[in-house]
Amino acid sequence: MTIDAVLQRIDDMLPEALDRLLDLLRIPSISTDPAYKGDCARAADWLVEDLKSLGFDARSAPTPGHPMVVAHGGEGERHILFYGHYDVQPVDPLNLWDRDPFDPEVQDTAKGRVIRGRGSADDKGQLMTFLEACRAWKAVHGALPGRITIFLEGEEESGSPSLVPFMTENADELRSDIALICDTGLFEDDVPAITTMLRGLAKTEFTVHAANRDLHSGMYGGLARNPLHVLAKILGNLHDETGRVTVPGFYDGVKELPDEIRAQWQALAFDHEKFLGDVGLSLPAGEQDRTPLEMIWSRPTAEVNGLWGGYNGAGFKTVLPAEAHAKVSFRLVSEQDPGPVITAFRSWLEAQLPADCRVEWHDEINGSPASVMAITDPAFEQARQALSDEWGRPAAFVGAGGSIPIAGYFKTVLGMDSMLIGFGRDDDNIHSPNEKYDLECFHKGIRSWARVLERIA
């Protein structure tokens, strides 16, 4: 038998797969709201039952928050862990939905059929693509496609407080050869992608103090130090004229993109004008000698996320404030570590403080390094070919500018790399009213996992 029989089975059984997803979507598993605690447990139980029906040894494992779903099944040389999350975002503002968020349905739209409902794309629809692939495989082959552990979280939308403790306590049970994570999107509407680079994050908050009280600018202006000027001057120098961060040592450990990845990214023909145009911008504002994709995927950044001081109410107050405040964060890549980056920033800033100013740092150094997958593992190339076969467009190894904490935890807690493969589209309205998942993405997502599992499991 070839993969064709499995794919045929998937096509034939799509209506039933859809019914199962709609069932799951009807459970309002909003993890951040204690009123839905019972619903979260119900969603976990629903999944446990479904996994059992696939032959998995499955359980709902309690945590101080919402339960984890853990299941094991199948045989194979390579032990694969699959991660998704069954909890969903709140639905406010409810009046912007065109129907009850937990009364999902398949709708015909100008762009095709969509599954409308909270969680359809993030992440119930996506996690079910994997389960449905397993189901079709089992139906055709009589067994799961490989040695598979399923690990489904119920707190992803509320900060994952139980995740690391649970992973640490159950490390031996969860540790696998590779993790598959289905919580990302396609690169473009029909271009599949495997996310192999995730930027890390370091952040710091501080106050620059000058006088011991707010001063009147008539009485003191021109003589006394204004900490807003100090902060503006220092942060105004955070980047040089070419867009490079000026903090000494900031780029230590930053590696150039491998030629293979660079070539793939060029082939993606990323439309940065559209990407920026959608938010009212037109020109890349980062490092001048980098491509737009490098700017958001593979280059580190320093960004002022908040800056404030003095009077910001109605009217005017001619004050020289006693203090000025800022929050600054850094997106990290390659082997940059949060600790040295924040330490370098602090030293750089303190060296520029003029007389009569002092800085107060408000937080411990914290953050997470970048995740860069070792794509030398043949599973990456195998998955890429499988996705290319399904979508008829070459799949790419892409980056993601933001952090996806679970991938970092799999690396740091369990020592394993992750392949992030997902089928969401930019217009899915995740976290917003009228969330949807394209029926095509659900269908081809199931088929994609069958092809991936055939090659790697």
Add this chain to the structure above:
Amino acid sequence: MTIDAVLQRIDDMLPEALDRLLDLLRIPSISTDPAYKGDCARAADWLVEDLKSLGFDARSAPTPGHPMVVAHGGEGERHILFYGHYDVQPVDPLNLWDRDPFDPEVQDTAKGRVIRGRGSADDKGQLMTFLEACRAWKAVHGALPGRITIFLEGEEESGSPSLVPFMTENADELRSDIALICDTGLFEDDVPAITTMLRGLAKTEFTVHAANRDLHSGMYGGLARNPLHVLAKILGNLHDETGRVTVPGFYDGVKELPDEIRAQWQALAFDHEKFLGDVGLSLPAGEQDRTPLEMIWSRPTAEVNGLWGGYNGAGFKTVLPAEAHAKVSFRLVSEQDPGPVITAFRSWLEAQLPADCRVEWHDEINGSPASVMAITDPAFEQARQALSDEWGRPAAFVGAGGSIPIAGYFKTVLGMDSMLIGFGRDDDNIHSPNEKYDLECFHKGIRSWARVLERIA
């Protein structure tokens, strides 16, 4: 008869003068609070009666707000206008007062006897020094010391909404050769001063816009324009390394200090270390080639009074904000005008905006130019000698860093210069709980006006 008889009379009658002041202080004429409207009128009436007792033709003139007190009396070549205000600041927080703010008394303190009560220094005690000087003069000479118009306001502590309309409507009646204003302080505890330079003020508020919404720094950071960086860079360049404002044309019309004034200021031996030390600072932060007194009295400034954008709540939000905001004001000197200064600032800022940014200006150009008195009028030197005689220390022509709008209005509406002479001390707690006026200041203030009037009226 010489001035000695008048001074003797002042000394002899001080207890009665004090009783009159305490009477006036008992009227809670808080102009900003409508609950005290009747008390404001009562204070005006009290002053009208007192002025009539001195032989003035006095009236309480209604306005849409609180009444003006206007009085005319005496004969002389030089027509002198005297300005003060009978309204007072609110008294909150009441629990920080050691007695009822409107039950004034004379208290013995380690530093001498003080008149404790709201308005004792600002400005009822000060305005009464002038009236008591007139009273003693009249008692000794049988007539007022010259041709005097008294103009007392009841809205100084609440923005003076009626002042300019009233002055404009009654310009012919109020216009005099020179205005005496008693609402300032001594230079040091025993060094009298005549304020001859007041800085003007120009201000502007604006928003720098970039993207059409707040952006996630993971998704867009490194590629999209961050308006906080733009604003920090621009405002960080508002001053060069020597402390000079970098806006082209900003110093147009700024004049160097006359040698005579420079010599006087040097003789004042201003203790800038103490002045700054009191607010926790140690070093002058302004133009490096200027003295501290120049920095606050005779040099223009550009100060950021408020700066804000992005997230400033608890915790962190890795946002690239859509906008960044600032309030910037300028202290003006010599012949600088608010209009050209703001226009130059706007052009300077707009020229530095990078692609995809625009600035929105939130206000009309407004402000007031500096007031620089024509001290060539011999009245200034005469008054200086009179004050030096009374205090035993050479009086100085000083500047004031802040605006005192009335002096500007006398110039622009009535075309006359002002001499600002007052006897307040730094520790008078004006606008604060436990306001006081030193009995010595009240007493020597009365004597000072007698000496000044002898020479100029």
